[in-house]
Structure formats: C-alpha cells, structure tokens
Amino acid sequence: SYVLTQPPSVSVAPGESASITCGGDYIGSKSVHWYQQRPGQAPVVVVYDDSDRPSGIPERFSGSNSGNTATLIISRVEAGDEADYYCQVWDSSSDHYVFGAGTKVTVL
Amino acid sequence: QVQLQESGPGLMKPSETLSLTCTVSGDSISTYHWSWIRQPPGKGLEWIGYTTYTGSTKSSPSLKSRVTISVDTSKNEFSLKLTSVTAADAALYYCARGETARLGAFHIWGQGTMVSVSS
Secondary structure (H helix, E strand, C coil), X not given: CCCCECCXXXXXXXXXXXXXXXXXXXXXXXXXXXXXXXXXXXCEEEXXXXXXXXXXXXXXXXXXXXXXXXXXXXXXXXXXXXXXXXXEEEECCCCEEEECCXXXXXXC | CCEEEEECCCEECCCCCEEEEEEEECCCCCCCEEEEEEECCCCCCEEEEEEECCCCEEECCCCHHHEEEEEECCCCEEEEEECXXXXXXXXXXXXXXXXXXXXXXXXXXXXXXXXXXXX
C-alpha cells in the first residue's frame, strides 16, 4: 500500500521558517493535504490540494508538491505553531486515504 | 456553522462490536463525503472509511473485514460499526467532513470520542 514518509520531528527558532517534508512515490501526481494538531485538539487543515489555504489560516503556511516530495513551510514561526503536522493523500490505486506518521514541530 | 459530534460507549470489552454515531448540525448530510478517522493514544491518524449520503462506502484495507459505515439522512447522521474489538482498537475516534464530488481534504472535524478496550 501507499506510504507517506515524514520526519518525526523538526525544531525551529521563533521567527525562522520550518520545512516539513512528506515523501511518497510520485506524490507530485496526487493532491496533498496538511493538518495541524495541537495537543488535546482535533486536527485542522492548514493546506489542501498541495498549496491552497482555507480561510482563516495565516499566509505563513504554504505548501508545494513535486516529484516524490511534498513540503509544508511555516514562515515566521510562532510559539502557537508548536504542534503535530500530518500530510494526507487519497491513493486511487488502492481506494483509500493515507496519512503520514506525523511531524512534531518544536519551537525553541 | 457546521458541527460534528461523535457519540458512543467509552468502554468496550474485547470481542464486542463498537458502534459510534456522528451527528451533523448546521449542514445537510446530503452532500459531501463523511469519514471516520482514529488516533491511538500518543500515535498518528488512521483513516477508517467513508460514506456518501447515498450510502456508497469505502474502508481501509486493514479494517475492511470488520468495518461497516452507514448513513441516516433522516437523522442527519452517519455511523461506524467495528466488530471483534481488541486492545489495538483503543483510540480517539473522529468523524470528519470531506468534499463534495471528489475525495479531498477533511475540512471539518468533530472533537472526537475516546474508546477504551478492557476486559
């Protein structure tokens, strides 16, 4: 089945940029969605369809997707961005959604 | 404002059948795809399956043999049944709203309901 690979953790200083990768075979041909999950809360979509942002999500969150890697970038990181981030795709070959294992973002 | 609310028993015994319901308010269930997702304590997200308002369903290959997802448009709710539960099924169970005509992102989530499994 389709596998999405994320780094377990990313650390970033306030004001810097955090880059979270999501690797998968030919992921560039799929639509990738990114979720933020703060402790004790339900996930919230921060980027969908590779690079679109829902209303209410700051422009600091951006996404890209090409080849075998999708990337979520959080610019000008704030303390409130500390959370787990998950990537997700729909795998049409096996007819099911797949989530990455998640990346814990720590703000130093 | 669309809201999803999960409900169901908090504690199950091994081999029992788990039944959860997601009640949708602020929107008609007669559009969109509606999914169940779970998260074991301290672990990541796992998609369980979805239904449409017509009752068309898909389930995760790893759970397919034990999962039934159904929809009740008259009550604006959809449900999950998971048979033969074990300790590995203990998790926070979320329901979520997908998109209309395509299998895209989950834009709205419930707050989740915790399910424990113990004899």
